[in-house]
Amino acid sequence: DKMTFMQRVKNIIYYVFTCLQILYITEPNYPPFVHRYFGSDVHYMELFQAADIWLMRNDFTFEFPRPTMPNIVYMAGFQCKPSKPLPKELED
Structure with a gap:
């Protein structure tokens, strides 16, 4: 895996975006939800890290x-729908 300069720049942009997403979306929303359903002594990151199985x-x-x-x-492909037949004009 050798990245070009532009791929590295893109990687940094994604990293900064992810950090901002955690700061402004995850941090304000997850703790109240976790405290409501699991108690005030539980941190959402502890729940995340203690997962027994991760479904990718x-x-x-x-x-x-x-x-x-x-x-x-x-578990790739679980969201795929059964195939439909092609329209007649595409089959010809």
């Missing part, structure tokens, strides 16, 4: 090779 909605065949933990389950 992507296909490992399309990703870069990387090690994954045993509690990660790739």
